[in-house]
Structures are given as C-alpha cells and as structure tokens.
Amino acid sequence: MIEMHDVWKTYPNGAVALQGVSVRIDKGEFVYVVGPSGAGKSTFIKLMYREERPSKGSIFVNGFNIERLKERKIPLLRRQIGVVFQDFKLLPNMTVQENVAFALEVIEASPKKIRQRVNEVLELVGLTDKAKDLPAHLSGGQQQRVSIARALINNPSVIIADEPTGNLDPETSWDIMRLFEEINNRGTTIVMATHNKEIVNTLKRRVLAVEGGQIVRDQKRGVYGYEN
C-alpha cells in the first residue's frame, strides 16, 4: 500500500528533514506518526501525495512510483488519496457542499452522482445542515469535518492527515477521532501525524516515532512516548 525505501529529503535551503526512512504500511492499518516539532513528520506525509519530492530513495503509494511520477499524472495519485490538513485548506469562496463536491468535479463525475455522494459524506461527518454555509461561518471542528468529508468523497483507500486535531479543543478532537476510527473500520488505511498524547495513548494503534528525520520507534499498539 505505502512503501518507503531509504528515503532522504533535503530542502532547497539545506534543511535535512528525513534521513534514510524505510517503512511499510499495509491496507487497513491505522498509523500514528509522532515526534517532536521539526522531526520530519509533515515532510514524511507530504512525500506520500507528492507535495514534496524525495531527494533520494523510493516511495510507492497505491502502486504509484512517486519519484518517477510525471507531473501530468500527479492528480491521478492525489485522487486516490484523501488528505486532511491541519489548516483545513478549504476554498474560502465555496460553500461547504461546493468544497466537498470539488474533489468529484475534478474527475468529471455526473452531477447526480456528485449530489448523492456529497449528501452521503456530509451526513457521515454530521454537517448536512451546514451544506450551504461558507467555511468562514463554521467553527474549527466543523471546518475540519468538511475537510474530512472532502478527503472521503472519492472513496480513497488511504487517508493521510497532518495534525487534524492540532487546532481543535479536546472535545472536538475526540469527535474528529471517532470519525477517523469509523472510517478506518470500513477498511480505509489511515496515516496521521499528531501531537495529541491523550488520543494516541487511548486509541492504541501502530505508532511511528520520528526524531531528527529518522524512524526511531515502530510499535504495533504503541504509546505516544513524549511529554507534551
């Protein structure tokens, strides 16, 4: 499903973010990526949907060879992966339902199918009554749920999330986590970078700990392992 072999990443300014990362994530897994700030978690995640390119090493996601992937084919990869961002990345001029529908419009789905899927995912994230609102009129947790709905709409086999609860209060964070649990229970692979100790320690899942650009710990039903 996701495989990295000896992946290195040096940013153009010389910052070394990853140093020889190798990992394999199988279908249906739920993986937390933890580690101190600046450890390389976001970089690790961005490589998977090709927001960043590896400096060295090979990466396979859903059968796509990321370093060989042609510029033109990147959208194809991204359509198979749902990405949930810490800052939501919602289109400010579009309503909730337009934001969610966008991910289906890009594949030129029929309006009927789009309407149907949008209703389904908005119901799943509990935002049916906010469908016609602009993102700016929603709370942080609601915006995050919109971004999850958008990530889900293509029925991706993987959802990648970078600190999806980073901007949310504890209670809302738990709502969001329950949503991820539910999505994972349906067989969707989830990779999530997080600083949320309580969540990692309570919902015991595989934990990848990253420090200084290297994976220093890989535990089956792991714990957070850092003081916040």
Place this chain on the structure above:
Amino acid sequence: MKIRTIGRHGREGLRNLSRNGWMTFASISAVTVTLLLLGVFLLLAYNVQQFSKQLESQVEMNVYVKEGAARADVLELERQLKSLPELASVTYVSKESGLDQLKDKLQENASLLEGLDKENPLPDKFILKAKDPQLIGSVAAKVQTLPLVDKVNYGKDTVEKLFKGISLVRNSGAVFVVGLCFTALFLISNTIKVTIFARRKEIEIMKLVGATNWFIRWPFLIEGLLIGALGAVLPIALLSFGYSYLLSVYPSFMYFNFAAVDLVYSVSTILISIGALIGMIGSVMSISRFLRI
C-alpha cells in the same frame, strides 16, 4: 473534457468575476485605460496613414517629349511607358491639349496666350504616376533613358522632403502602436497577476485535491477573457461617440476627408480582440507559476 465541464468552467469564471469584486474592477479599469489610449491612437494613426497616402498619390511626373518627334514615335514611346510595370498610370497630353489646359488655368488672362496657337511652344508630354510613389525617383531615372524623352520632372526636392516627413510619421506611429500594445499587455497582466497572487492559496488547494492544471486554468482563462472584453466596452463606446461627433463637426482637414465612421467598427473589433486575448494570456501566464505543486 466533457461538455458539462466546459459549462462548469464558464460558470466558475463568471462567479469569480463577482466574487473578487474589487480585483475585477481594478483589472477592468486597467484594461479600459490602456485600450482607450490604444483606440485613440489607432484612429489617429489610420487617418494619418490615409492622409499620407493621399499626399503621395498626388505625386506625379511630367515626361517631355523631344521637339519634332514623329507621331508614330510618340505612340511607340507611349507603348513603352505603358509596358513599365512600375507605373500606375500613363496619360498623354499633346501640345495642343496642353495649351488648352493652360488657357483654362489662366481663364480671363488667357488672352496672354493669344497667337501661340499657330506656333505652340509647348512640348508633347506624358503625365505618369508610379504604383509606389516612394520609388518615383528611380522610375524617373529609368524613363529618362528612353529614346525621345527630353526631360523628366517630378519636383525632386519637394517630393523627397514630403516622403521623408511621411516615413518619419509612419515609422514613429508603428513604434508607438507596438509600444502601446506591450504596455497594455504589461499593465493588464500585472493587474491580473496581483489578483491571482491573492488567490494562490486557492490554486494550491485545488492542486492538492487532485485537480489537473487545465481544470484550474480554464475558469481563470475565461475570467481573463471576460475582464479583457469588459474592459473594451467603455473605450469602444467613447470612441464611437467621440469619432462620429468629430466627423459631424470637422468632416475634413485641409483637403483630407477623415476616414468614415466604419473605421471605429474595425478599431472596436481590434480593441475587444486585444483585450480578450491579453486578458487570457495574462491570466494563464500569471497562474502558471502557482500550478507547480
């Protein structure tokens, strides 16, 4: 691309116009100002061009036939002149009709010419016009070599001065038009660049959610086209009213009649095309650098 996607891009382009109200207004204003300038200049340039053509077309040369040439030889000369490809027209003026013309010119003073009928001092002549008046000098040199040609006269000094003036005006006009077009492109694409820079986050998000470059470009392209076309509306309206008003008040200048009001329609077509084209190019150029993600 499916038809409904084209529709979607069109709707999206239109909505972006109203969503980005002030930016749209700023871009349209930039287009309006430059196109107005360009339009005024195009009208002016065309009229100057016509005026100079008219001046040029008045340039002609007189070819005087040698004294005592036989009738048949004059006809032969006429045939030779007519066969010259550089000439647009060849008119024969016999010494008799030359005198008549002179009498007409002098009118009541024609009595001065009395008695000349018997011993007409005027030579036979041909009046020639060159196809390209600018080449009249070389044509004259060529004609001079023909047998029976006595003298060729085309007001060398005056004509050369005239042509110098005309080409100066023409060349500087062309430079100015090209310069204005580039200024327009620069100004418009810069304004669009600013509006798009404000929306780079949106473009980035669209890319991250799996949109292809063209899926993102199309609405921007349509938006740019509309901005350019809308920016042409006011200049076209002002120029149409302005030019027809000018024609109604000053239909001519010296002996020159200003180009008919149809000219405004051609200029309008040019303006709206340039506006739309530059709008599209400006949009597509400006977003390309944000698509690299």
